[in-house]
Amino acid sequence: MGDERKQPDQELALEEARPRIKPPPQFQVVLLNDDYTPMEFVVEVLEGFFGMDREKATRIMLHVHTRGKGVCGIYPRDIAETKVAQVNDYSRQHNHPLLCAMEQA
């Protein structure tokens, strides 16, 4: 044998593998302001797709209206992609230009 790594009892001394997993990336789902989508429609979207009560939905809508963009929620990639698609489809069905997008958090 003559292997330095062999211990007296002939077992191989194996180092514990260091955990190399990163937590999965999270994505912010954001709404973008525009000049045409009614405020009431945006509030209903925030209630319906992001589970907000009317007070919070109104606050986020006004933030987007004044600042240009606002975060609706933070999710894993697949959930964020689904929210974005659902909101954009819903807005198009109602002929509003409202845009929803995702950004790595």
Ligand code: TYC
């Ligand atoms: N700016 C729109 C208006 O004045 C309201 C609005 C708010 C539109 C938020 C989009 O994401 C948005 N009717």
